[in-house]
Every structure is written in C-alpha cells, then in structure tokens.
Amino acid sequence: MASSHGGLKSRKSTSKYSNSPVSSTTSSSKHVPEVSVDNLSSPASSGKSKPRNFQPESFPVSSERSKENVTVTVRFRPLSPREIRQGEEIAWYADGETIVRNEHTPAIAYAYDRVFGPTTTTRHVYDIAAHHVVGGAMEGVNGTIFAYGVTSSGKTHTMHGDQRSPGIIPLAVKDVFSIIQETPSREFLLRVSYLEIYNEVVNDLLNPAGQNLRIREDSQGTFVEGVKEEVVLSPAHALSLIAAGEEHRHVGSTNFNLLSSRSHTIFTLTIESSPCGEYDDGGDVNLSQLNLIDLAGSESSKAETVGVRRKEGSYINKSLLTLGTVISKLTDFRAAHIPYRDSKLTRILQSSLSGHGRVSLICTVTPSSSNSEETHNTLKFAHRAKHIEIQAAQNRIIDEKSLIKKYQNEIRLLKEELEQLKSGIVVVPQFKDNGGDDIVLLKQKLEDGQMKLQSRLEQEEEAKAALLSRIQRLTKLILVSTKSSTSSRLPHRSTLRRRHSFGEEELAYLPQRKRDLILDDENTELYVSFDGSVENNNDALKEKKNKKPGLLNWLKPRRHHSISGALTSTSDKSSGAKSISTPSTPQADNPTESRHSHSLPTECRSAEFSLGGPQDQELNDDTFLQQESPLTSLKTIDQIDLLKEQQKILSEEMAIQLSALKRLSPGASRDSEREFINVEIARLNEQIKLKNDQIKQLEDNISSSVVSSCHKIDEDEHTRSVSELEAQLSEKSFELEVKAGDNRVLQEQLNQKIDECKGLQDAINSLKQQLSDARSEFDAEKDAKIMLLRQSQAHEIEKLKEKVTELTESNTQLEARNNKLAEESSYAKGLASAAAVELKALSEEVAKLMNHNEKLSAELASHKNNSPSNHRRPTKNGRKDNNSHFRQKEPSPTQSELKRELAISREKEMAYEAMLSEKEQIEFDLQKTVEESKQREAYLENELANMWVLIAKLKKPQGNNNNTDVSESSHRVDGFENYGQTKDFV
Numbered sequence: 001m002a003s004s005h006g007g008l009k010s011r012k013s014t015s016k017y018s019n020s021p022v023s024s025t026t027s028s029s030k031h032v033p034e035v036s037v038d039n040l041s042s043p044a045s046s047g048k049s050k051p052r053n054f055q056p057e058s059f060p061v062s063s064e065r066s067k068e069n070v071t072v073t074v075r076f077r078p079l080s081p082r083e084i085r086q087g088e089e090i091a092w093y094a095d096g097e098t099i100v101r102n103e104h105t106p107a108i109a110y111a112y113d114r115v116f117g118p119t120t121t122t123r124h125v126y127d128i129a130a131h132h133v134v135g136g137a138m139e140g141v142n143g144t145i146f147a148y149g150v151t152s153s154g155k156t157h158t159m160h161g162d163q164r165s166p167g168i169i170p171l172a173v174k175d176v177f178s179i180i181q182e183t184p185s186r187e188f189l190l191r192v193s194y195l196e197i198y199n200e201v202v203n204d205l206l207n208p209a210g211q212n213l214r215i216r217e218d219s220q221g222t223f224v225e226g227v228k229e230e231v232v233l234s235p236a237h238a239l240s241l242i243a244a245g246e247e248h249r250h251v252g253s254t255n256f257n258l259l260s261s262r263s264h265t266i267f268t269l270t271i272e273s274s275p276c277g278e279y280d281d282g283g284d285v286n287l288s289q290l291n292l293i294d295l296a297g298s299e300s301s302k303a304e305t306v307g308v309r310r311k312e313g314s315y316i317n318k319s320l321l322t323l324g325t326v327i328s329k330l331t332d333f334r335a336a337h338i339p340y341r342d343s344k345l346t347r348i349l350q351s352s353l354s355g356h357g358r359v360s361l362i363c364t365v366t367p368s369s370s371n372s373e374e375t376h377n378t379l380k381f382a383h384r385a386k387h388i389e390i391q392a393a394q395n396r397i398i399d400e401k402s403l404i405k406k407y408q409n410e411i412r413l414l415k416e417e418l419e420q421l422k423s424g425i426v427v428v429p430q431f432k433d434n435g436g437d438d439i440v441l442l443k444q445k446l447e448d449g450q451m452k453l454q455s456r457l458e459q460e461e462e463a464k465a466a467l468l469s470r471i472q473r474l475t476k477l478i479l480v481s482t483k484s485s486t487s488s489r490l491p492h493r494s495t496l497r498r499r500h501s502f503g504e505e506e507l508a509y510l511p512q513r514k515r516d517l518i519l520d521d522e523n524t525e526l527y528v529s530f531d532g533s534v535e536n537n538n539d540a541l542k543e544k545k546n547k548k549p550g551l552l553n554w555l556k557p558r559r560h561h562s563i564s565g566a567l568t569s570t571s572d573k574s575s576g577a578k579s580i581s582t583p584s585t586p587q588a589d590n591p592t593e594s595r596h597s598h599s600l601p602t603e604c605r606s607a608e609f610s611l612g613g614p615q616d617q618e619l620n621d622d623t624f625l626q627q628e629s630p631l632t633s634l635k636t637i638d639q640i641d642l643l644k645e646q647q648k649i650l651s652e653e654m655a656i657q658l659s660a661l662k663r664l665s666p667g668a669s670r671d672s673e674r675e676f677i678n679v680e681i682a683r684l685n686e687q688i689k690l691k692n693d694q695i696k697q698l699e700d701n702i703s704s705s706v707v708s709s710c711h712k713i714d715e716d717e718h719t720r721s722v723s724e725l726e727a728q729l730s731e732k733s734f735e736l737e738v739k740a741g742d743n744r745v746l747q748e749q750l751n752q753k754i755d756e757c758k759g760l761q762d763a764i765n766s767l768k769q770q771l772s773d774a775r776s777e778f779d780a781e782k783d784a785k786i787m788l789l790r791q792s793q794a795h796e797i798e799k800l801k802e803k804v805t806e807l808t809e810s811n812t813q814l815e816a817r818n819n820k821l822a823e824e825s826s827y828a829k830g831l832a833s834a835a836a837v838e839l840k841a842l843s844e845e846v847a848k849l850m851n852h853n854e855k856l857s858a859e860l861a862s863h864k865n866n867s868p869s870n871h872r873r874p875t876k877n878g879r880k881d882n883n884s885h886f887r888q889k890e891p892s893p894t895q896s897e898l899k900r901e902l903a904i905s906r907e908k909e910m911a912y913e914a915m916l917s918e919k920e921q922i923e924f925d926l927q928k929t930v931e932e933s934k935q936r937e938a939y940l941e942n943e944l945a946n947m948w949v950l951i952a953k954l955k956k957p958q959g960n961n962n963n964t965d966v967s968e969s970s971h972r973v974d975g976f977e978n979y980g981q982t983k984d985f986v
C-alpha cells in the first residue's frame with residue numbers, strides 16, 4: 001500500500017472543499033461542565049463541548065497543513081437477542097450527541113466528536129464520520145477510516161453492512177464515483193487493493209497466491225510489497241472485488257459471534273486525478289489513498305476459546321494492544337519512540353497514524369452489562385485517540401510517478417501516430433493522363449501504383465485500427481464525469497469513456513455477507529432499542545428473507561434484466577439506453593442515468609455502446625459512421641464486446657454462485673440450518689441453470705448479432721457493411737498478424753528456453769550423475785576406510801589385549817616377587833634386629849673386654865714398672881712385698897695371656913662389626929629392592945591404566961555403531977576397575 005506524503009509539495013486546493021471552514025475536529029470541552037470524569041483520564045476535557053454541528057460538506061480539504069485531530073465517534077449497537085435472553089442490562093448509554101455515560105456510575109462519562117445511539121443508521125454514521133475523509137481523499141489527502149471494538153460490537157456491520165444497511169465501505173465507494181461525476185474539471189484513475197492481516201501474516205485478498213506479503217518502507221512511507229492492485233471502473237466493479245476478497249477472508253465462529261472476523265482487513269482505494277479538458281493547465285497530479293479498515297475484535301479472557309481460535313485471539317489482542325500503545329505514545333509528546341514495528345497492523349497504518357492524512361476512528365460498543373469492562377476499555381482507547389494530532393495535506397506527485405499521466409501520455413502519442421497515419425492515407429499520388437502513345441504504359445503504371453497504394457492503405461488501416469483499439473482500451477480506464485458534455489476534451493469518437501450511474505441500486509452489489517447465509521435464529525428474535533423499547537423485527541426479517549436472499553439472488557432479476565436489455569438490443573431498439581461501462585450495474589430504469597446519457601455529446605453517446613439505445617441515436621451514430629467509414633466497424637465490435645463482457649460477467653457470477661454452493665454444502669450438517677441451506681442450494685442451483693441458459697443465449701446472440709446486422713442492412717449499406725467487416729477483418733487480421741508475430745517471437749523464445757532448459761536439464765543430469773558417482777565413490781572409499789580403520793583398530797586392540805595380558809602376568813609375577821621380597825624384607829628385618837641385639841651384646845662384651853683389657857694393660861704396665869725396684873730395695877710393708885714377690889714369680893704367662901685375650905677379643909669385635917655391616921648392607925639392598933619393585937609396580941599400574949584409557953578411546957568411535965564393542969569396552973573398563981580394586985585391596 002504505497003502512500004505519498006513525506007516531502008510532497010502542498011498547494012492550496014481550488015476545489016469546493018477548500019472554501020469550507022477549517023475544522024474537522026471537536027476537542028473543546030467547555031460545554032459539558034456537569035460531566036465528571038473518572039480518575040484515569042479526563043474524558044470530558046476533550047469532549048465537554050457543545051455538540052459540534054457536523055456538516056459533512058463543510059469539512060475542508062485544505063492543501064495547507066492545518067492541525068486537526070483524529071475524528072473519534074462511538075456507535076452503540078442494540079442489545080442482541082441473546083443478551084436480552086440472558087437478562088443483560090444496559091451499562092453504558094449515549095447521553096446526548098457527544099457523551100457516553102455509565103449507567104451505574106453516572107460520574108463516569110466520556111465525550112467524543114459524536115456518539116451514535118443504537119438506532120442510528122450507517123448512512124448517518126457515514127455522513128458524520130466518513131464523508132469528509134472520502135472527500136479529502138478525492139482531493140489528494142490520504143484518509144483512513146477504521147472501526148474498532150470488541151468482538152461482536154458491530155465493526156463489520158458498520159464497515160461492510162448488508163444489503164439493507166450498506167456499510168461505510170460501499171457508501172464510500174459510491175461516494176467516490178459520485179464525486180467523479182460531480183467533478184468535470186478532473187479525470188480520475190482508481191485502483192483498489194484488499195488485504196487482510198491474519199495471525200500477523202499479510203495476505204492479499206484479491207490474489208490468493210499473494211500470501212505472507214512483506215511490508216516495506218520507502219521515502220513515501222510504508223507499503224505492502226507485491227500486493228495486487230486492480231483498476232476499477234464502476235462502484236459495482238469495486239464492490240464485486242470486495243465481494244471476491246471477502247471469500248478469502250478468515251472468518252470463524254466464536255462464543256460471541258457466529259461469524260466473527262478473525263483478521264483485520266484493509267481495503268485501499270488509490271485515487272489519482274489530474275485536470276482535464278479546458279481545465280488542464282498542465283498541473284500536478286493528485287495522488288491519495290483511502291484506507292477502509294475493518295479490525296478484528298479484541299477478545300476478553302472470558303471468551304474461553306481453545307485451539308485455533310485462542311491463537312487467533314491472542315494475535316488479534318496483541319496487535320490491538322500495540323495499536324493502543326502506539327496511539328497513547330502518539331499523544332504523549334515526551335515519547336521518543338513509537339513502536340509501529342511491533343505489529344503488522346500498526347506498521348501498515350504507520351503513515352496514516354503518524355499524522356499525514358485524515359483519520360476517522362469509529363468505536364463500536366455494546367451497551368450490555370456483561371461487556372461493561374470491555375466497553376470501558378474501548379471508550380478509554382477512543383478517548384486517547386482523540387488527542388492524536390494530524391496535519392493533513394494534499395499529495396501531489398510528479399508526472400513520471402503517475403499512472404494516469406502515463407496513460408494520458410500514451411493516449412496522446414497514439415493519437416498523434418493515428419493522425420500521422422491518417423494523413424499518410426489521404427495523400428494519394430495523382431497520375432496525369434499525358435495522352436499520346438504512352439497512355440497504355442501510364443495506365444499500367446497507374447494500376448501498379450494503385451495496387452501498391454491499396455496494399456499500403458490496407459496496412460495503414462490495420463495499424464490505425466490497432467491504435468484505435470489501444471486508445472480505446474486505455475481511455476476506458478480513465479474515469480470522467482459524464483457532465484463534461486461541453487468539454488472539448490473528447491473530440492474524437494475514439495475517446496470512448498466509461499460512464500457511471502450512482503443510483504442506490506448499485507449498492508445492492510454489496511456482497512452478501514457470509515454471516516447472512518447462516519441462519520442465525522437470533523436474528524429472528526427481538527432487537528431491543530437502546531432506550532429499552534422492544535421492536536419486533538420478525539416482519540423486517542421476513543422481509544429480509546424475502547427481499548434480500550443475498551447478492552446472488554438479488555443479481556438474478558437484475559442480471560436478467562440487464563441481459564434482456566442486451567438481448568433486446570437487436571430486436572427492440574426502443575428500450576432504454578444502457579451503459580456498457582456498467583453491464584454488471586443494473587441501472588436501466590434509473591432516471592439519473594438517462595439524464596446523464598442525454599447530456600452526453602454525440603461522440604460520447606455513441607461511445608456508450610448503447611445496444612438498446614434509441615433509434616435516433618443509432619441513426620446519429622450511423623451518420624457519424626458514414627463520415628468516418630473506417631470506424632464503422634467499431635459499432636459491431638462494441639456490440640460483440642458488450643455481449644462478450646456480459647457473458648464474462650455471467651460466467652463470473654456463476655463461479656461465485658458455485659463457490660457459494662460449495663460453501664453452503666459443508667454447513668448442511670447442522671440440523672437447524674439444513675433446511676435453510678437446502679433452500680439456498682436449490683435456489684443457487686436454479687440460478688446456475690439460469691446463468692447457463694443465459695450464457696448459451698448470449699453465445700447465440702454473439703453469432704446472431706453479426707448475422708442479423710448483415711440481414712438488416714439494405715443494398716446500399718451492404719457495401720458499407722462489407723467494408724466495415726473488411727475493416728474488422730483487416731483489424732482482426734492485423735491483430736492476428738501482430739499476435740502471430742508475437743507468437744512467433746514467443747515461440748522462438750520458447751524454443752530457445754526449451755533448448756536452454758534441455759541444456760540445463762542435461763547439465764543437471766550430468767551433474768546428478770557426477771554427484772551420484774562421486775557419492776558412490778565417496779561411499780566406497782568411506783566403507784574401505786572404515787573397514788581398514790576397523791581392521792587396524794581390531795589389530796591394535798588385539799595387540800593391546802596381548803600387552804594387557806602380558807602386563808597383567810608381569811604384574812602378577814611382580815606382585816608375587818614383591819610379596820616374596822616383602823617376606824624377605826621382614827625376615828631380613830628380623831635378622832637385622834636379632835643381629836642388632838647380638839651386636840649390642842657383643843659390643844657390651846667388647847666394651848667389657850676392652851675395660852678388662854685396659855685394666856690388664858694397666859696392671860701390666862704397673863708390673864713392668866714395679867719389678868726392678870723390688871730387687872734392689874726392700875718394701876716398706878710385708879704385703880706389698882709378698883705381692884711383688886708373687887708378681888715376680890709369674891709375670892710372663894699373664895701378660896702373654898692377656899695379650900692373647902686382647903687380640904682374640906679384638907678379632908671378635910672386628911668379626912662382629914663386619915657381620916653387622918654385612919647385615920646392614922643386606923638390609924639396605926633388600927630395602928632398595930623393595931623400593932624398586934614398588935616403583936615398578938606403580939609404573940606398571942600407570943601403564944595399564946593408560947592402556948585401558950587408550951583401549952576405551954579406540955573403542956569409542958566404534959562404540960556408536962557397535963553395541964557389542966561398547967559392552968566389550970565397558971566390560972574391559974570394568975575389568976580395569978576391578979583390577980584397580982584388586983590392586984587396592986592387595
């Protein structure tokens with residue numbers, strides 16, 4: 001949805017709207033002083049105003065940016081039959097034209113631009129809340145109208161309505177075409193798109209293939225990429241597109257609404273206009289967008305939905321919450337960031353909400369007490385929205401970006417080309433009769449020249465006819481007022497214009513709402529008006545059932561009428577004029593239309609494809625045709641075109657009916673609805689039959705129209721008719737040739753593409769082959785590698801196993817040796833301790849001996865010293881003498897004995913010491929051996945552990961594929977653990 005605003009030049013409009021007072025809002029609050037407010041906000045502050053006198057026509061469309069506020073209105077719906085049944089009470093009511101007040105707490109009141117009671121018609125709502133936005137859009141100011149409210153509050157009723165009470169969308173469409181009709185100074189090009197946002201996914205309702213579209217942004221704002229836009233030519237055309245789009249919309253049954261909208265829909269009308277005819281001052285083109293939005297309803301937690309409905313509900317609530325946040329941030333001047341990107345809805349509406357166009361918010365509410373809280377939330381939302389400021393300005397675009405300018409330029413160029421062709425045809429070289437002998441030669445030359453000219457003429461005729469048809473096609477897309485009869489902008493018959501009638505009947509093209517197809521028994525019950533008075537709607541509903549069996553049934557007599565008009569065109573020339581532009585728009589008996597028809601210039605009237613037109617008009621056409629014989633064929637072509645178009649429409653209708661039939665069939669399971677649906681199906685079947693007949697009849701008519709035209713003409717006309725047919729033929733053959741040429745080119749391209757495709761296919765095949773070869777090679781290599789790896793792993797495992805066994809054995813040996821050594825060591829220790837004891841005893845003995853020895857040595861020494869003195873001098877006492885005598889008697893044997901004893905004891909001592917050192921040495925050796933064996937054991941244990949780890953690692957890659965291996969591996973690890981445990985134990 002492209003929008004144009006940012007950076008666009010604003011200019012004062014010259015339209016009738018420009019002179020209107022500049023105010024589209026009411027935000028003053030002085031006139032409702034008695035209205036007190038709740039704590040949350042001061043609603044009356046924006047609405048304590050004297051009810052504004054809304055005059056739709058008085059809304060300005062100023063090109064200068066003037067500050068406005070969003071137009072906020074509130075619409076109450078009546079209590080539904082179910083609510084009445086459940087004994088619901090009124091919780092909120094419209095107090096005057098601008099105040100909504102709470103029944104239970106009258107102090108709580110909110111003021112808005114306008115409050116509509118439950119009996120207000122949608123037409124009135126349109127006049128107050130929408131007309132000025134539509135008018136602005138027609139003048140280049142973007143406009144957005146949306147309905148907001150909880151589920152089942154009446155949003156769809158307000159935006160789409162039904163045949164009895166058309167909604168804002170059909171009324172706006174009708175209004176747009178009325179404004180075109182009333183604006184002879186400009187010509188318009190209208191395009192429509194229709195989107196839905198379902199579960200945060202943007203879908204194109206006009207193009208079922210357009211799913212999950214992306215939202216993009218350019219210098220002119222946000223837009224939906226790849227959305228289908230259809231040029232529309234009449235209200236009926238636009239409404240039929242909506243009807244087709246509605247077929248694809250997501251609708252589902254909820255606790256509150258039998259057919260609840262499960263998606264937000266955005267119907268966008270893109271309007272381009274430029275001055276035309278005598279008003280054409282080469283000015284800019286206005287471009288604007290009118291967004292008509294039917295939001296899905298927010299759901300309260302009371303809804304108790306499950307599954308898909310719950311999911312939808314959460315998406316709906318989330319996007320509406322984001323809308324609320326965006327709106328409150330927009331009104332909070334301190335807010336730096338507006339979270340438009342948080343939902344698809346706000347992202348699409350970004351341009352509209354950010355204040356570059358007019359916005360009208362219609363909040364729909366229910367008065368019922370069960371929804372009091374939700375209604376209060378809606379009222380608060382509406383109150384916040386009231387404070388958004390907008391600066392609406394006209395969008396103007398430069399020529400290149402305008403589709404209407406593009407078409408206009410193309411038409412101009414084609415016309416120039418046509419003129420050139422015409423002048424080329426007229427110039428016929430003149431051959432003068434020179435007289436004399438070479439007259440035969442000259443005649444010959446003349447004939448040749450004529451032949452050549454003839455063929456050139458034919459070619460040029462063909463080209464001209466092609467150009468004419470192209471001009472015709474393009475011109476048909478541009479809409480102008482049929483009031484521009486005095487305008488000199490349609491000088492040629494070729495500038496055929498669509499014309500429109502805007503009678504009420506066109507609204508009957510409003511698609512029959514799906515919800516109307518399902519018979520809601522509630523609808524047969526009572527509707528209670530807001531003030532509590534009960535209306536019996538049974539009669540009205542009966543009338544509804546009879547009068548409004550839906551679009552399809554409605555169309556039946558209309559279409560039939562239209563068709564019969566077309567059918568009588570050849571037989572009954574006196575029947576009323578019909579416009580081909582609205583073959584699907586029944587309006588023959590519309591006085592407005594006939595008035596318009598008569599106001600048309602001759603060219604335009606003839607351009608109306610008036611099959612059933614008055615005789616005189618046809619005569620006029622014929623006179624015209626006589627003057628411009630090459631154009632004569634157009635009449636027949638137009639007639640055939642009309643019939644074909646009608647045939648197409650009938651086929652489409654048939655398709656719609658078939659789809660309606662399909663839609664109805666699954667629903668036939670419910671007993672309560674079966675009867676109604678059966679009747680509907682029977683009716684639709686009948687209609688389909690009728691349509692089939694009509695199509696057949698039309699087909700006959702197409703062929704007979706050509707034949708009958710031949711029969712009717714007299715002899716004189718025969719030639720003209722033949723020439724017409726020839727012209728047609730040449731046109732057709734030219735077209736055929738062009739098409740054949742195109743076909744040839746296409747064929748060549750196709751062949752080329754086929755060749756390319758073949759080449760690509762071959763390449764793909766060879767690549768596939770290569771890929772499969774490479775894959776198989778790779779697989780084989782992989783298998784071989786795996787095999788090798790497995791083998792080597794198995795080998796290694798075997799080796800490791802062996803090593804482990806060896807190690808285990810050596811470990812056992814070592815352990816045995818260790819034990820032995822330990823035993824030996826303990827024995828050696830015993831020995832050592834015994835030796836130590838012995839040694840100690842020996843050393844004691846040695847010490848004794850040494851002492852003894854010393855004594856003996858000392859004695860010996862004393863003997864040696866005493867022996868000579870004893871001989872030479874007598875001793876002083878006898879005893880000493882005796883001893884000396886005794887000692888003198890045995891000195892030598894004692895000494896030697898002592899010496900011997902000493903020597904022996906020394907030897908003994910030495911031997912003991914040697915023994916001791918030897919034992920110590922042995923003990924040391926044993927100790928060393930024990931240490932060594934311990935180290936060896938530790939080393940072996942380490943080795944063993946490493947090996948187990950290694951085995952486990954090696955096993956691991958295999959383990960994923962081979963459970964046996966894993967178990968084996970784990971077994972081994974266990975074994976290792978056991979071993980460790982055993983070791984620990986040992």
Ligand SMILES: Nc1ncnc2c1ncn2[C@@H]1O[C@H](COP(=O)(O)OP(=O)(O)OP(=O)(O)O)[C@@H](O)[C@H]1O
Pocket residue numbers: 076077078080118149150151152153154155156157158257259260261262295296297298364
């Ligand atoms: N102003 C009204 N006058 C009479 N009937 C109304 C009015 N508004 C709504 N209704 C009826 O109330 C019912 C629910 O309305 P509608 O489907 O428009 O609600 P909704 O808000 O679009 O719901 P949802 O969000 O679930 O789609 C319909 O049967 C409709 O005809």
